[in-house]
Amino acid sequence: MRAEESLGVYAPEPRWYVLLTKRLKEAEVVERASRFGFEAYSPRIRIPLAQGRSRYITASFFPNYVFVRAEYLSAYHTLRWLPGVSSWLQFGGSPAYLEDEIVFRLRAEEGHKGYIKPKPPRLSPGDRVQILEGSFRGVEGLFECYVSPEKRIRVLLNLVSYTARVEVELESVRRLTA
Secondary structure, three states: OOEEOOEEOOOOEEEEEEEEEEOHHHHHHHHHHHEEEEEEOOEEEEEEEEOOOOOOOEEEOOOOOOEEEHHHHHHHHHHHHHOOOOOOOOOOOOOEEEEEEHHHHHHHHEOOOOEEEOOOOOOOOOOOOEEOOOOOOEEEEEEEEEEEEEEEEEEEEEEEEEEEEEEEEEEEEEEEOO
């Protein structure tokens, strides 16, 4: 994020400015800003509802922030007083803005369902993991290797007196701390 170059001098062209919103009001602010003709954006992320479950909720990727493409001086009062908005994000008294490329990249990360899918952590051979879903839910094991790039992995499970190699989706495990 950047702040305008000099206090009191604002770019006449539209930029992606950052609005600080009240708690959980991002979607409402996006909708209201859109009704006034502004392009507004609040990236969403999909989060498991409970560990090891296949139910999810979507939440703001940047809680309490909405990006709005606007000409600052002409949009200031309209956007500042939208219900759900706390203030314009500022640094040193100047409004913060994003380069177009950043918003473009965020939008490119969204899947067809409209949310950003977080990248799972990179695992190293020997990392302790716990399986979060499926038949082995809750079972701990050791990461052995990637079977397919970024999708499936092989985990060594110690089951009573037998060691089993199983292949699971990368997203269905979490790394355990040592």
